Amino acid sequence: MIDYVNPFYKMSGILSTALLLAVVPGYHVNIFIAGIALFCLLGSQRTNFITAIKFLMPALLVALSFFFAGMKFYSGEEISAQTNLTISEASVLPPSFVNGLMLSTRILAYAMLGLVFGLTTKNNELIASAIQQARMKPEMAYGILAAVHLLPTVREEYRRSKLAYRVRGVRGRAFLSGPIFCMLIRTVRWSEFLAMAMEARGFSNQRTSYLEMKVRMSDIVFGLGLPASVVTLALLNRFL
Amino acid sequence: MSKKLSRQRKALALKDYIFMGLLSLVFGLIYLLAVYAGSATTAVLTPSGYGILGYEPFYGIWFMAALAAVYILRRPGVGIVAEIIASVIEVILGNTFGPVVILSAFIQGLAVELGFMIFRYKRYDYLSCLLGAVFATVFSFVWTGFRSGYHTMQLQIVLLIFVIRLLSSIFFTGFLTKVLCDQLAKTGLLNSYPIGQDKT
Numbered sequence: 001m002i003d004y005v006n007p008f009y010k011m012s013g014i015l016s017t018a019l020l021l022a023v024v025p026g027y028h029v030n031i032f033i034a035g036i037a038l039f040c041l042l043g044s045q046r047t048n049f050i051t052a053i054k055f056l057m058p059a060l061l062v063a064l065s066f067f068f069a070g071m072k073f074y075s076g077e078e079i080s081a082q083t084n085l086t087i088s089e090a091s092v093l094p095p096s097f098v099n100g101l102m103l104s105t106r107i108l109a110y111a112m113l114g115l116v117f118g119l120t121t122k123n124n125e126l127i128a129s130a131i132q133q134a135r136m137k138p139e140m141a142y143g144i145l146a147a148v149h150l151l152p153t154v155r156e157e158y159r160r161s162k163l164a165y166r167v168r169g170v171r172g173r174a175f176l177s178g179p180i181f182c183m184l185i186r187t188v189r190w191s192e193f194l195a196m197a198m199e200a201r202g203f204s205n206q207r208t209s210y211l212e213m214k215v216r217m218s219d220i221v222f223g224l225g226l227p228a229s230v231v232t233l234a235l236l237n238r239f240l
Numbered sequence: 241m242s243k244k245l246s247r248q249r250k251a252l253a254l255k256d257y258i259f260m261g262l263l264s265l266v267f268g269l270i271y272l273l274a275v276y277a278g279s280a281t282t283a284v285l286t287p288s289g290y291g292i293l294g295y296e297p298f299y300g301i302w303f304m305a306a307l308a309a310v311y312i313l314r315r316p317g318v319g320i321v322a323e324i325i326a327s328v329i330e331v332i333l334g335n336t337f338g339p340v341v342i343l344s345a346f347i348q349g350l351a352v353e354l355g356f357m358i359f360r361y362k363r364y365d366y367l368s369c370l371l372g373a374v375f376a377t378v379f380s381f382v383w384t385g386f387r388s389g390y391h392t393m394q395l396q397i398v399l400l401i402f403v404i405r406l407l408s409s410i411f412f413t414g415f416l417t418k419v420l421c422d423q424l425a426k427t428g429l430l431n432s433y434p435i436g437q438d439k440t
Contacts, residue, residue: 015339022387058279059336065282065291066388072289073397099392106389114338123332130328140321143257144328147265151333154265180270184420187262188429195255204254 002040002116002222006215007126008133009223014113016227021109024234027098030105032233036226037112040120047119055119059111063104070100123148128211142203146194158183252318257325259433260309260318264326267305268333274298292397296404300412303376306352307369307417312424314434316353316361319372323349344383351379352413364438366418373414377406 002010021030041052074096093101127145130136161179170178198204275298282294309322327335327345335341355372356364381402385391390398421435430436 011339011342015343018340018387019343022389055334055336058275061279061282061286061291062295065286065294068286068289069292069397070389070392073394075392075394103389103392106387110340110387111336114336114340117338118331118334118336126328126332137257139252139254139257140325142254143259143261144325144332146258147261147325147329148332150262151265154262154269158269180266181420181423183266183269184263184424185427185429187266188259188424191259191262192255192432195253195258198258199254 001043001218002120003044003046004218005222006133006213006219007121007129008213009215009219010117010121013223013226014117017230018110018113020227020230020234021106024230025102026234026237027102027105028237029230029233030102030109033109033230034105034112036229037109037116040116041112044120046122052115052119055115056111059107059114063107063111066107067100067104070103071096074099124211125213128209129213131209132213133215138207139204142198146198150190150194154183154187157186250315252313252315252321256313256318257321259313260305260322260325261329263308263312264305264322264329267301267308268326268329270304271298271301274301293401293404296401297408298412299377299380299405300373300408300410300414302380303348303352303373303409303413304417306349306376307372307413308421310352310356310372311364311369311418311421312430312433312435314361314364314438316357319353319356320346320349323352340387344380347379347383348376351375364435366414369418370410370414373409374406376413377402377409381405 017033021033041047042049076095123145127141131138131141158179161182164182165178275295278295278298281297282291285291285294303323305326306319306323310319323345324342327342330341331338352372352375354375355368355370358371359368385398390401421430424430425435428436
């Protein structure tokens with residue numbers, strides 16, 4: 001189901017949820033949102049669990065670093081008031097541990113939400129939705145698509161530049177003044193040639209799109225429902 | 241109307257967007273190399289509790305695309321556009337944090353722009369570049385602090401994060417990006433861009 005949500009509404013829902021998570025204290029809501037994100041990933045036909053774990057690894061490392069930092073450098077505020085722990089919980093879990101848990105699960109929730117977007121959205125649908133729903137300038141979208149499609153070429157050129165330096169026996173040269181500088185020079189040239197070719201084919205004008213991104217009720221429900229679930233859970237957590 | 245003013249009012253063309261896209265890609269490549277180093281540093285420092293500092297020495301690389309775009313194209317708004325293009329490319333290529341990165345990019349692009357906006361886009365020297373770098377540090381610090389709950393941590397570690405990020409930003413964004421762009425301009429390759437036209 002998540003695969004077919006309009007990318008613009010998916011992005012709006014995820015972004016507003018992430019912003020809300022930053023102001024909602026406690027780790028319960030973070031874990032809940034990470035759980036929903038996991039559920040979405042498992043239900044997607046565009047990705048699988050192994051791919052998700054592979055992409056999640058760097059974020060897990062960051063989350064772990066925040067856990068240890070949150071514990072070690074806890075500022076010492078009264079955590080029970082912030083996280084709405086019950087008295088029994090507060091007495092069992094040390095406040096610094098709870099702080100570490102809160103910061104690390106927040107990072108985890110951000111990453112899971114990001115993965116839901118990244119792994120279940122097709123690039124061309126995202127760009128089409130950005131033009132049609134978010135009113136992005138088509139020229140900007142073409143600039144993005146050109147860069148994305150040139151990535152393998154840029155990588156290959158970087159590898160060749162490094163090799164060329166090595167063949168000439170140039171070793172230990174700062175990488176910014178060597179291969180990267182060569183890359184920048186080639187990039188400027190490519191951008192001029194590519195722009196000329198695209199302008200000649202009418203890409204600088206308004207064009208029709210074969211991919212029409214429609215907005216359905218389910219898109220609006222997702223866009224509003226996800227942040228609403230955070231607010232509801234935070235209120236329940238506070239008053240119950 | 242002066243040449244600079246008429247340039248500032250002219251809308252961005254397809255050529256400019258493609259240039260910003262490819263520029264973001266090259267700086268993205270530098271950032272990717274830095275991410276490997278940052279991950280290794282984070283992994284080593286995590287058990288001691290200092291893992292949070294792992295990526296900070298490379299943070300300035302994030303702002304390079306925005307500053308390079310403003311410095312070369314010399315028009316209001318290109319810093320924000322370049323950062324947003326860079327972030328959308330990152331999201332498409334699988335950045336773990338997804339749409340949040342786009343909002344971060346907007347904030348960082350705006351901050352870099354401020355360094356030039358203060359001088360009404362008339363000064364393109366070390367002062368404006370360094371100011372852009374400092375603003376980018378302050379804005380990104382406030383934004384990541386809000387997102388990551390810096391207020392729950394001790395002042396010493398929060399200050400350490402800020403100082404390392406500031407030094408990284410001053411070096412990579414304020415200094416290195418300007419040097420790289422000036423070197424590029426010297427090759428004559430940027431003669432059709434405002435940076436090349438201003439030099440001649």
